[in-house]
Amino acid sequence: MRPGFLFLTALMLIACISLAQTPDTIHVPVIRKKIPPKPEHRWGDGGIGFGLDYGGLIGVKATFYPIKYMGIFGAAGWEYIGIGWNAGVLGRLIAADGTHGARPYMKVMYGVNAVTTVSGLGGYDKMFYGFTVGLGLEARFGRRKASGINLDLNFPFRTPDYFLQVSNMHNNPQIKMTSSTIPITVSIGYNVEFQ
Secondary structure (H helix, E strand, O other): OOHHHHHHHHHHHHHHHHHHOOOOOOOOOOOOOOOOOOOOOOOEEEEEEEEHHHOEEEEEEEEEEEEOOEEEEEEEEEEOOEEEEEEEEEEEOOOOOOOOOEEEEEEEEEEEEEEEOOOOOOOOOEEEEEEEEEEEEEEEEOOOOOEEEEEEEEEEOOOHHHHHHHHHHHHOOOOOOOOOOOOOEEEEEEEEEEO
16 A cells, blocks of 8 residues: 555544544633622621721721711720710712722711820820811722721811810920820721621
């Protein structure tokens, strides 16, 4: 036999075997659309954090959402000289419905917004109550966007009693001031939303 004939026969045999093993159907790739999350009704959240929004240096906060663009909150936390609290209302620019990861808001609250304390000398440890306004950002993570970080910038309206107390402390030669009044405060906390 001739080598060319053997080569041609082997080539045809390989082609027949490979064609016989090929399926008769043609595979068409399926393009899957990313389905956006459906809005969910969230009724509130709870969290732990630092700052005025959490009632003091460290505390807890609970928020109720009567509508998805508004929240009513209360907080309690530890201050240097006792337990502080704050309560208020916030209005969101973006709904709390699980479809957005970042939601800015504005708020107003009433409660402890200043504290004075003097170690070793009585009569100067006092909490002062007043209104505070602020701006915040809720950053939610995960598929459901139900938990994450709240970051707030607060502008407390401190009372004349507070400034009188600070003036008396400055005028007392027994007191060495280690800090001054800061016109803004920052709060940060971790919160989990509930459906």
